[in-house]
Amino acid sequence: MTQKELMRRAINLAVENVANGGGPFGAVIAKNGKIIAEGVNRVTPNHDPTAHAEVMAIRSACSKLQTFDLTGCDIYASCEPCPMCLGAIYWAHLDRIFYGANQHDAAEIDFDDAFIYEELAVPVKDRHKQMLNLLPEEALAAFEAWKQKTDKVVY
Numbered sequence: 001m002t003q004k005e006l007m008r009r010a011i012n013l014a015v016e017n018v019a020n021g022g023g024p025f026g027a028v029i030a031k032n033g034k035i036i037a038e039g040v041n042r043v044t045p046n047h048d049p050t051a052h053a054e055v056m057a058i059r060s061a062c063s064k065l066q067t068f069d070l071t072g073c074d075i076y077a078s079c080e081p082c083p084m085c086l087g088a089i090y091w092a093h094l095d096r097i098f099y100g101a102n103q104h105d106a107a108e109i110d111f112d113d114a115f116i117y118e119e120l121a122v123p124v125k126d127r128h129k130q131m132l133n134l135l136p137e138e139a140l141a142a143f144e145a146w147k148q149k150t151d152k153v154v155y
Helices: 003-019 053-065 083-092 103-108 114-120 136-148
Strands: 026-031 034-040 074-079 096-101
Touching (some): 003 026, 003 096, 034 053, 053 074, 053 083, 074 103, 083 114
Parallel strands (some): 074 096
Antiparallel strands (some): 026 034, 026 074
């Protein structure tokens, strides 16, 4: 499939998902023009704030390919990924991100995530959500165990 065909598939998934009770977002993960996985926004039907289209597509692709590393794959999202999805895309090592509508278009229909982008630039002590560093010395025990582990799978 061409890039435009893959994007049209993501857009069609988004439109269909609205009719099926989900949010107006769709995503396709492809490798060499072949669809590996698809996802749609299921936040409200699944009662899961992380069930964004991109995350659902990543989960599906990783499950199908039995890997957490999607290097060599691209993602086609009907809208510019939010900060959470962007983080997931980077962690999944997807090569490229293609998107249709942008974050400003999403804000026009009350999907405004600008406050999250802004919050990430604010020092931890000044954020709107209170963040408290609790038992940091004890928490480092897990990191020390990881550092000493000889058979770890690095990601």
